[in-house]
Amino acid sequence: MDIWDKKKRSAVMAKIRSRDTKPEWIVRRYLFSRGYRYRKNVKGLPGTPDIVLRKYGVAIFIHGCFWHGHEVDGTMPKTNQEFWKSKIKRNQQRDARNKEALLKMGWSVITIWECQLKPAVRQQSLQEIEYHINHAYLSRFKPKVPHPYGEGKEKALGMVAEDEERYGRK
């Protein structure tokens, strides 16, 4: 017996569909199978990234090519072109602002386009995503080793200036 009536069930299913749209699901399933753990639709971060790997400092957006204006696709409806153009332009500007804000907070941002997840190129794209995640992780925790020559030179110059100042006071 169904515990939900039909109306409630279809509302719940619609909610699930909008939340776990297919391209996002492809990426999440891959990352999960590779052992990555993440949070979905993180509202606390600019733009509500679709996938957030806190440990790696990585935020991932999966963009629909039409709504977010993927230039290489460039498909535009035949009617109301101006309306769509300005709407997509606003989305692009908002995406850029969100990305900038995340970068300033120290996140690495990966943007994946829907067309990059088509079957023919999917595997390659997923591997590239994984590469970017690991690269971000490594550069985040890379020990900052100062260049011995550069550092020494700076210090020597500082000392010279200090000595001159002391000498002048005498």
Ligand SMILES: [Zn+2]
């Ligand atoms: Zn595209």
